[in-house]
Amino acid sequence: MAQVLIANRLSDGLVVFLAADGAWVESIAAGVLIDDDRAAGELLDQGLADADNNLVIDPILINVTVRDGTRTPDAIREAIRAAGPTVSVET
Amino acid sequence: MYRYDEFDQQLVNERAEQFRRQVRRRMNGELTEDQFKPLRLMNGLYLQLHAYMLRVNVPYGCLSARQLRQLAHIARKYDKGYGHFTTRQNIQYNWIRLEDAADILTDLAAVGMNAMQSSGNCVRNVTADHYAGRARDELQDPRVWCELLRQYSILNPEFSYLPRKFKIAVTGAPKDRAAVALHDIGLRMYLNEGGEPGFEVIVGGGQGRTPVIGKTIREWIEPEHVISYVEAILRIYNLYGRRDNIYKARIKILVNALGIDKYRELVEAEWLQIRDGVLKIAPEELARIDAYFQPPAYEQLADQDTEPSQLHDADPAFAAWLQSNVAEHKVVGYAIVNVSLKSPGKIPGDLSAQKMDALADLADQYSFGELRVSHRQNLVLVDVKQSDLHALWQALGALDLATPNIGLASDIIACPGLDFCALANTRSIPVAQDIALHFANSTKLQHVGDLTINISGCMNACGHHHVGNIGILGVDKRGQEFFQLTLGGSSDEHASLGDRVGPGLPQSEVPGAIERIVDTYLEIRDGKDECFLNTYRRCGMEVFRTAVYGPAGPARRVTATRQVA
Amino acid sequence: MSTLIKDNKLTEDPFTRIGVDDAIPAQGAVLVPLATWQDHREKLLRRGEPVGVWLKSDEHPEIIAGDVNHLQLIALEFPTFRDGRGYSYARLVRERYGFEGELRAVGDVLLEQLHYMGRVGFNAFEVDSEDALAELEIAARDFSVWYQPSADGRASSAQLRTELKRHG
């Protein structure tokens, strides 16, 4: 099962994903994609450490499906978090 | 309107600085998220799905043009150029950075506004009739009491860690536009036989996952005692409200557990100890605050002939707007104008910074610079000359703010739902948009008349679905969004909770189901004067259930769906 | 490491905390649980040493309302900082039962709450902090105006306004 680590950044609250170099990035495509339990555990530990270091809030692993190279979280909630609101806002 | 004096000003300035320090402590790790969360919540700052959300208090819904311009400024400078008006008469910004939050509080303080206690387990922003001080049917202007309650509850040292949040609403009119029976405390002003004003005190109402219509704890209390009585209610709640389960911590659960008579006994005993103490409202303080709510300099005018029927032929669109969006003012020659934030297809309650500015200008030009926010997520210009109505209608129309639908089926309340809210089960905005667009090109809504549709994206009921004539509750079924309908809810002086129609529907089927409900109503109503709610109360659920699920009921439908799948 | 602040000063705690099952020592100030106070009231008074009673958040101080003149200390426990019963208790202890001794907040007491606690009548705090005094000073400066009259006796903004008008 493919997974990514998602969180909100402490400083601005934006949705971020943990990338391979340990940075938190705003695009799900740039985050690490893992598919085994050991890697998942390590990724989560890294995220929790960053939560303790006051970089992010509530890091969690979420399941994603990759189709044609596009990663979409399986749960609607996480899909909306990753892609933004489904309604267009007034500007 | 109330204006901050040096004391109020100093307090909000100090609060902004305190929060700046708390944010700094959070950023450098002196506070954990667990410790910081209640602090940021008491400053109105939530973490939502995509960013922080800041909820700014609009005290009892009253807003000046100057304040609205500042709200526009904040939307532009710190957010994505818009804001969202809520069912608690407040405004929310969806895209706030923690690093900016204290600066925003400072900007708010500059125009006498704040975000204090707009969240957290404390007394929230007091809400009121959005026509307060202006409605023709009003007995007493409740705003001075709202302001006294606001001051009493802000940073109250005893009641800042209540078992759960606490909401107070006040009305001074027989027609209840403030949903007082659905608040932790509802205050209904009326005149006794001697013509003296006083309050009926209602306690333990609320929505959420356990909706309850409040019960009268006291038929009558003199105004000078209202704060001490509220303190007695709060103290008993603070001492005995449950703290072991957040879903059972609201005052309504305590009142139900003890029974209203026992609760009353405890409150009365407590109140006897404090009623003649420092909280008794001093006449000079009352007079000081009351002075802020003196009416503006109205001209001596006569009522215009604005009977919609007479205007109808000449200008049907204007007539429709007058019919639904304009309400009677207590001063002859003036009118109350509702500004619809419910143009079909838009997000209910959203307003861009540019339109906020434009509306502030219109308020200055036509309404003594004063506006209101309604709990149905619209804005109100409270002091418009009837002779200006046509010009104002055109100006609002140019801003797409003159949809003639106030109180009609497309004036939908919708909470932010899963597009923004971290607690949501389902989206609610797209459902509102679908329904409003479904009816956008038909004149049916005008025929249907008064009909409230309220949508919540989860059991927390921020979209007031329990008290919508038609309520819609989003539920999650195995990862899919479904919507349960309820009928017969109402938040007015005859408040009632809606009854569930049946199993949830997928989003695509909701507008059709609503249309069938509406058509059924049009068929069976007892003449044009029987509104949807009364027809429902007379005829009951069955006929509407059949309209939604067909004569065989929901069971067959479910089987059929299974076969298809 | 918890630190005791009393009347804005770092203080060495003179009270020995006694558990429910502990024997009462022959000498020295003691802080006892409610049950011990109820069971050994006379004995504790006869010792002629300062006595404090420790109340948990579900123990209403009304139980000891008649005894406050015999006590030098009342400690109100906050099992979590979210449990706000202690704020109401504190006001009752000060304003209704007339207790004038040390009113101490113990348990999960956060710096951010000291301000409110001071206002409802606490004058001593047990806090977990290395730099408690400096923090207390910051917290004490948070606000200089208040809307509500409370147990600390400081004037509310409404009272100040009235004053201002009389003199101005």
Ligand code: SF4
């Ligand atoms: S009702 Fe639920 S989904 Fe809607 S705003 Fe409230 S908590 Fe969020």
